[in-house]
Amino acid sequence: MKTIITTILLLTFSSLTLAQDKKNDVVYKYKDYDVIDLGSLEVKGEIVAPGDLTVVEREKKDFDKRLLEKNNFDLEIKREIENLR
Amino acid sequence: MKNTLLLLALFSLPVQQVYASAKEAYKIYLNDKTKDKNKEIAHELIDGQYYFSAIPFINKYLEENTKIDKQLEDDIETLVVRTGTMAVLNLEEKRLQQFNIPSINLILGTRLFQKEKYKESLEVISQIPSNHKFAIEADLIKGSIKDLASLNAEALAYYRQCSDKAIRFESEGKYEKLKRYYTYLKETCLIREARLEIKNKNYSKAVEIYDQIDKRSYKWPYTLLEKAWANYYLKDYNRSLGLLTTYKSPLLSSYFFPEAEVLTALSYYNLCLYDDALVVVDHYYEFYKPKAQALKDILNTNKKSNTYFLDLYYADPSTRENLNPFIRNLITQTRKQVKFNLDLASLKNAKDELALLKRLKSKNDFTAQLEVNLDETIQFISARMNYYIKKEIYQFITDIHRHSYSMFNLKLELLSQKRNQIYRPQAKNQRDRGDVENINRTTSQYFFDFNGSFWADELGDYSFALASACVENKSEEEKK
Numbered sequence: 001m002k003t004i005i006t007t008i009l010l011l012t013f014s015s016l017t018l019a020q021d022k023k024n025d026v027v028y029k030y031k032d033y034d035v036i037d038l039g040s041l042e043v044k045g046e047i048v049a050p051g052d053l054t055v056v057e058r059e060k061k062d063f064d065k066r067l068l069e070k071n072n073f074d075l076e077i078k079r080e081i082e083n084l085r
Numbered sequence: 086m087k088n089t090l091l092l093l094a095l096f097s098l099p100v101q102q103v104y105a106s107a108k109e110a111y112k113i114y115l116n117d118k119t120k121d122k123n124k125e126i127a128h129e130l131i132d133g134q135y136y137f138s139a140i141p142f143i144n145k146y147l148e149e150n151t152k153i154d155k156q157l158e159d160d161i162e163t164l165v166v167r168t169g170t171m172a173v174l175n176l177e178e179k180r181l182q183q184f185n186i187p188s189i190n191l192i193l194g195t196r197l198f199q200k201e202k203y204k205e206s207l208e209v210i211s212q213i214p215s216n217h218k219f220a221i222e223a224d225l226i227k228g229s230i231k232d233l234a235s236l237n238a239e240a241l242a243y244y245r246q247c248s249d250k251a252i253r254f255e256s257e258g259k260y261e262k263l264k265r266y267y268t269y270l271k272e273t274c275l276i277r278e279a280r281l282e283i284k285n286k287n288y289s290k291a292v293e294i295y296d297q298i299d300k301r302s303y304k305w306p307y308t309l310l311e312k313a314w315a316n317y318y319l320k321d322y323n324r325s326l327g328l329l330t331t332y333k334s335p336l337l338s339s340y341f342f343p344e345a346e347v348l349t350a351l352s353y354y355n356l357c358l359y360d361d362a363l364v365v366v367d368h369y370y371e372f373y374k375p376k377a378q379a380l381k382d383i384l385n386t387n388k389k390s391n392t393y394f395l396d397l398y399y400a401d402p403s404t405r406e407n408l409n410p411f412i413r414n415l416i417t418q419t420r421k422q423v424k425f426n427l428d429l430a431s432l433k434n435a436k437d438e439l440a441l442l443k444r445l446k447s448k449n450d451f452t453a454q455l456e457v458n459l460d461e462t463i464q465f466i467s468a469r470m471n472y473y474i475k476k477e478i479y480q481f482i483t484d485i486h487r488h489s490y491s492m493f494n495l496k497l498e499l500l501s502q503k504r505n506q507i508y509r510p511q512a513k514n515q516r517d518r519g520d521v522e523n524i525n526r527t528t529s530q531y532f533f534d535f536n537g538s539f540w541a542d543e544l545g546d547y548s549f550a551l552a553s554a555c556v557e558n559k560s561e562e563e564k565k
Binding site (some may be wrong): 067072082 | 195198199222225226229232233273277280283284311314344347348351354422423424480488491494495498
């Protein structure tokens, strides 16, 4: 039993060591500078939402709050005749 | 001594005549078996100045007969003058339509007008001859019907006829009371002309007509509000505010109109003095809300009583002092109404007549019947007057509520304008209060120096001198 466990552990350690060696072989190389021409960029697709940060002005709601007007004296006329005699 | 005897003889003469006529009426009551019996009894009673006692007999005759001779026509006319519309109180409109005499036409026409049957009313009223003494009232009603139908030119013609006739009758009148009544009609028609000018947007013309009403007239305090409207539409808000301030005078303490408060606030609003306008709006709610509630309570508690409100009128000064001052003032305002005064005179005359009947030496079933009728008539007049006061109070509460709505709308508008002011920090909110430069004056208006004058002379001629804040805001914007 002891032998089996020792064998498994040995195998596991040896595979990990091998993987590490492979990673160390990768060489990353970056460009010294890059030019991006924004004017020549083209994006294909449809605009589904406003692109800019804007607030669309809503139409101002005018509530029906009419101020008192005195266009006629109908009420007073009726009351006066009621009180004539 | 001789003079005293002569005076006694003079005073006792009508009383003797009264007794004689009552006796004559009793004879007819006993012996006349014809269909004219009631008509003749009424005639004798009217002759003896028992006007209210005659009413049931006239009504009974007209219920049973359609023929009206000259004597009866004159009697009905006398009754209309002495007792008002009570002359044919028990008769339905359908029955009244069967008669064609000026006095009945006037009563029927008025009743139909009140029921908003304007076409029928116009037909009936138009039958009154143009030279008859009731023609002034007829023209007033005809003008009112045309006015309500917005036939302004026709209405104006009737109103002018009405005031012209009233001026003529006023100068020819023999009795002071009658003259005063014609003056009242003349002023009513003049005011109607002014209102039509407002309706036609001829505001300056309207102000000119209002100026013709004498300051001592009963109608004058009511014209202030209407004149203020005319000035409001002329955009002379300072004059409008000045006219409305007149109601704050101690002499006019019994005149208060919710509409005047709304117009005051509107005038401030149009001068862009929003803070002042808000003060008026807030004051309206604070002032009128408890008053309306007090009136509502008093109406609800006494709605079934036929005498409560009339008793308030008759109450002695100490009892009246204990009343809510607002209710006291409202009763004072009602007392100044012509209709109420006419009814008051009728009530007094009916009571005097009953007292006279009770003093008659020879009592019989006829006089007993007269007493019962008169008692009922007195109760009826009292109930009618009580109802009149009740109606005035009810109308006043309605006015308060109606104008609360106007004030609410105005407050919304004011708050909106105040918000705009906050977003316009450059707008100058500070303003000087009053400058002679801001007063618009006509050639007939001048500054009152108060030297040797009674302080109330200037009532109704005030003007504010406030600068419009709107102009300041505008100029600030222009500067930018």
